Amino acid sequence: MKHFLRVVVIICLLAVAAVAIFLATFDVDRYRPQLLAQLQQALGRPVTLDRISLGWREGIAVQLQNLAIYEGPQASGEPLIQIESAHGVLELMPLLSKRVHIASIVLVHPRILVARDAQGNINLMGLMAAASPAAASGQTGAVGDTPVSFEVASLRIEDGTLHWIDAASQPPLELTIDKMDAAVKNLSRGKPMDVEVRGALGSKTPNLRLSGRVTPPSDASPGSCERLKLTVDDLPLEQVLPSRPGAPQLQGRLATILEGSVSTLDPSQLTRALEGRGTVKLAEPIVANLNILREVFQRFSMLPGLVERLQERLPPEYQAKLTANDTKLSPLDVSFDAAGGALQFGDLRVSTGDFQLAGAGRVGLDGMIAIRATLRIEPVLSAALVKSVAELQALTNRDGEMEMPLTIQGQAPQVAVMPDMNYLASKILVTKATDLLGELLRKGSDQESESQESLLGNILQRALQHEE
Incomplete structure (x- = not known):
C-alpha cells in the first residue's frame, strides 16, 4: 500500500x-x-x-x-x-x-x-x-x-x-x-448579478459606494438595475459642479443617499429611466459670486436705483449684507424624488441669518434648474429696509417680514434669481395709489371744484411717475 x-x-x-x-x-x-x-x-x-x-x-x-x-x-x-x-x-x-x-x-x-x-x-x-x-x-x-x-x-x-x-x-x-x-x-x-462599487470622487479616500442587482443588456432586453443604492460622503461640490469665472456656484460638502431602480440601460434613455428617493445634506453651504438679497432688489424695476438708495440710507451693519459677494447658507437637509431625468424637491427650505426661502422645484440631471419659492426677510432687517425706503412697507406681512415670491431658474452655472414682478408691482403700486388717494381726498375737501376725472387722472399720473 x-x-x-x-x-x-x-x-x-x-x-x-x-x-x-x-x-x-x-x-x-x-x-x-x-x-x-x-x-x-x-x-x-x-x-x-x-x-x-x-x-x-x-x-x-x-x-x-x-x-x-x-x-x-x-x-x-x-x-x-x-x-x-x-x-x-x-x-x-x-x-x-x-x-x-x-x-x-x-x-x-x-x-x-x-x-x-x-x-x-x-x-x-x-x-x-x-x-x-x-x-x-x-x-x-x-x-x-x-x-x-x-x-x-x-x-x-x-x-x-x-x-x-x-x-x-x-x-x-x-x-x-x-x-x-x-x-x-x-x-x-439572463439573470440579475450583484454589483458593488466603491471609489474616491473629489477625495483622497473612497467616499462613494454603489450597489445593485444588474441585468445586462441582451438581444431581447435593454437591461435594468434593481435595488440600486448610491451613497456619497463628504464631497466638495466646487470640485464636481461646472463653473465659470465670476459665475454663481453652489459650494459646500455634500452627503447624499439614493435608493431606487433604473428601468433600462439604453444609453439614450438612461437618465430618464432613473427612479427613486433620497436625501441630500450640505454642510458649510455657500452660493459663491451671488448675493441673493442684492440680486432680488436689483430687479425691482418699479423702484429704480433701489439698491443704491438702500446702501446710502442703511446703517453700516446692514449695508454689509448687500455688499457681500457671496451668500452663506445654513446647513441643508432635504428629501427628493428622482424621476423623469430630474431630482424633484417637494419641500425645499433654504435659510441664512437674514432670510428664508421655502418652495419646491426640480434640478435636472442635465443641469437645468427650475424652483419656485417664497422669500421672507427676518423682521429686524425688514424694518431697517423699510425705514430706508418706505415703499417696501407694502411687502411686509403680519409678522413684520418682507415677503415676495420668486423663481430660481437657468442652466447651471448660469442661474438667475427672479422676483415675481407682477406681484411686486401690484403690492407696491396699489399701496402707493391708496396712499395718494387718501392724500388727494383730504385735499379734496379744500378743492371741491376739482372734477372726479381730474382727481383720478392725478392719482394715476403720480403713481406712474413713482413707477418710473
Missing part, C-alpha cells in the same frame, strides 16, 4: 512538473496577432495589446498586459478602456468536458472612459467593455466544429479609474473617480 501511494505521489509531482514546464516554455504570445485581429473585427474598433502570458494561480492563469480599446478609426487619443493587467484563472477539470470555467477575472488598474456628447448621447462602450466578461458568462461558442460553453464565477476591478466627460454641460465638465474597486458576483446568463 505504501509503495502504491509513493507511486501516486511521484505521478502527481511529475504531472505538476510537466504543467510547470509547459507553462514556462509555451509561448502563447505568438497568438497575439490573431487574437488582436479577432478582437478588432468583433468590436469594429482599434485594439492594442502588449503581451499575453500563461502562469499558475490555483489553475492556469492567462494574463493580458496593457490592453486598450479606442473609439476612432486609429489607436490614438484617450482609449475607451485601458487595462494595465488582466488575468483569468481557468479551472482544469471542466476543460475535459469542453467547458471553459473561469474561477475569476481580475482587471488591475483599468482606466475607463464614459462620455456624453453635446447632443446628450452617452457613450458607455468603455464601461461595457469592462463588464463584458460578466455579460459573456453562460454564452456558448465554438472552437473549430466543437461547441464550448463559457462560464465566469466572478469579476473584480482593482484600483481602477473612471473618467467622465460631459460635453453637454456648459462649460464642459470632467470628473474622475479614483481608487475604484468593483466586484460582480452571481454571474448567470
Whole structure:
C-alpha cells in the first residue's frame, strides 16, 4: 500500500512538473496577432495589446498586459478602456468536458472612459467593455466544429479609474473617480448579478459606494438595475459642479443617499429611466459670486436705483449684507424624488441669518434648474429696509417680514434669481395709489371744484411717475 501511494505521489509531482514546464516554455504570445485581429473585427474598433502570458494561480492563469480599446478609426487619443493587467484563472477539470470555467477575472488598474456628447448621447462602450466578461458568462461558442460553453464565477476591478466627460454641460465638465474597486458576483446568463462599487470622487479616500442587482443588456432586453443604492460622503461640490469665472456656484460638502431602480440601460434613455428617493445634506453651504438679497432688489424695476438708495440710507451693519459677494447658507437637509431625468424637491427650505426661502422645484440631471419659492426677510432687517425706503412697507406681512415670491431658474452655472414682478408691482403700486388717494381726498375737501376725472387722472399720473 505504501509503495502504491509513493507511486501516486511521484505521478502527481511529475504531472505538476510537466504543467510547470509547459507553462514556462509555451509561448502563447505568438497568438497575439490573431487574437488582436479577432478582437478588432468583433468590436469594429482599434485594439492594442502588449503581451499575453500563461502562469499558475490555483489553475492556469492567462494574463493580458496593457490592453486598450479606442473609439476612432486609429489607436490614438484617450482609449475607451485601458487595462494595465488582466488575468483569468481557468479551472482544469471542466476543460475535459469542453467547458471553459473561469474561477475569476481580475482587471488591475483599468482606466475607463464614459462620455456624453453635446447632443446628450452617452457613450458607455468603455464601461461595457469592462463588464463584458460578466455579460459573456453562460454564452456558448465554438472552437473549430466543437461547441464550448463559457462560464465566469466572478469579476473584480482593482484600483481602477473612471473618467467622465460631459460635453453637454456648459462649460464642459470632467470628473474622475479614483481608487475604484468593483466586484460582480452571481454571474448567470439572463439573470440579475450583484454589483458593488466603491471609489474616491473629489477625495483622497473612497467616499462613494454603489450597489445593485444588474441585468445586462441582451438581444431581447435593454437591461435594468434593481435595488440600486448610491451613497456619497463628504464631497466638495466646487470640485464636481461646472463653473465659470465670476459665475454663481453652489459650494459646500455634500452627503447624499439614493435608493431606487433604473428601468433600462439604453444609453439614450438612461437618465430618464432613473427612479427613486433620497436625501441630500450640505454642510458649510455657500452660493459663491451671488448675493441673493442684492440680486432680488436689483430687479425691482418699479423702484429704480433701489439698491443704491438702500446702501446710502442703511446703517453700516446692514449695508454689509448687500455688499457681500457671496451668500452663506445654513446647513441643508432635504428629501427628493428622482424621476423623469430630474431630482424633484417637494419641500425645499433654504435659510441664512437674514432670510428664508421655502418652495419646491426640480434640478435636472442635465443641469437645468427650475424652483419656485417664497422669500421672507427676518423682521429686524425688514424694518431697517423699510425705514430706508418706505415703499417696501407694502411687502411686509403680519409678522413684520418682507415677503415676495420668486423663481430660481437657468442652466447651471448660469442661474438667475427672479422676483415675481407682477406681484411686486401690484403690492407696491396699489399701496402707493391708496396712499395718494387718501392724500388727494383730504385735499379734496379744500378743492371741491376739482372734477372726479381730474382727481383720478392725478392719482394715476403720480403713481406712474413713482413707477418710473
